Amino acid sequence: MLANMDITGASAIVTGGASGIGAAAARRLANRGAKVVIADLKAEDGEALAAEIGGAFVNVDVTNTEQIEAAIAKALELGPLKAVVNSAGVGWAQRTIGKDGEYSSAHDLELYKKVIGINLIGTFDVVRLTATAMSRNEAGPSNERGAIVNLASVAAFDGQIGQAAYSSSKGGVVGMTLPVARDLSAVGIRLNTIAPGLIDTPIYGTGEASEAFKAKLGESVLFPKRLGVPDELASMVEELITNSYMNAEVVRVDGGIRMPPK
Ligand SMILES: NC(=O)c1ccc[n+]([C@@H]2O[C@H](COP(=O)([O-])OP(=O)(O)OC[C@H]3O[C@@H](n4cnc5c(N)ncnc54)[C@H](O)[C@@H]3O)[C@@H](O)[C@H]2O)c1
Secondary structure: OOOOOOOOOOEEEEOOOOOOHHHHHHHHHHHHEEEEEEEEEOOHHHHHHHHHHHHEEOOOOOOOOOHHHHHHHHHHHHHEEEEEEOOOOOOOOOOOOOOOHHHHHOOOHHHHHHHHHHHHHHHHHHHHHHHHOOOOOOOOOOOOOOOEEOOHHHOOOOOOOHHHHHHHHHHHHHHHHHHHHHHHHHOOOOEEEHHHHHHEEHOOOOOEEEHHHHHHOOOOOOOOOEEOOOHHHHHHHHHHHHHOOOOOEEEEEEOOOOOOOO
């Protein structure tokens, strides 16, 4: 019988692991026995979580290749790198054109590039480097060397008004799933993507106004009529990392929501 991929004693890297879905995923992977490297910009939260789960924090901006390499070096000190979760991401909302017919009020091109730089290029940089490190692992029982999970968004499919940059970036993450999984199949590395719906994390800000906003958002979910919680996403991350037969797939975890235009 072929067992699920065992990550006990292995290392893992979670980008964006200091908050939200990434933090919940880091806890799940640590619970399965992995030494987790939290690769994030937020040192205080990242250090605290690393201490809680017996992992390590490395200050990483995913747009910086050297910092990604430093996170991999840290992971390799802790054990063979077998699991990677790309949860670092940012949102941005602006319409493609302004209301006054002026070129100057069209979508800020630098912001478009910034979102693509973090969400798409940053994700791919982490994938290509971590997969290279994983390719040196000794193969496991089913010839497996590791698994990667990327976080896209339902906005890759149902992008709303103002989401051109965000949806483009997440559409790119969805688009890389099959070709990258094909590339990595030669060395026994699986790659899957999760497209979350509306999940209750600090991405929506904090305080009274954002609580009211989130309650309103929850009404648009098919069932259950609420936002998802980070651990419901982390549960899927854990499954995609450990289930040896999950590969090259994009999974929506969204309570059945289909986003309207706005
Ligand atoms: N929360 C949702 O409703 C939702 C929905 C769809 C997709 N997602 C995606 O899931 C992922 C996690 O989102 P979340 O809700 O947990 O967000 P979050 O804001 O709680 O956490 C994101 C983390 O990424 C880090 N980060 C941002 N830019 C970074 C960079 N350049 N380098 C390294 N780290 C960086 C932040 O510091 C933060 O800790 C993101 O990719 C997001 O786009 C979230």
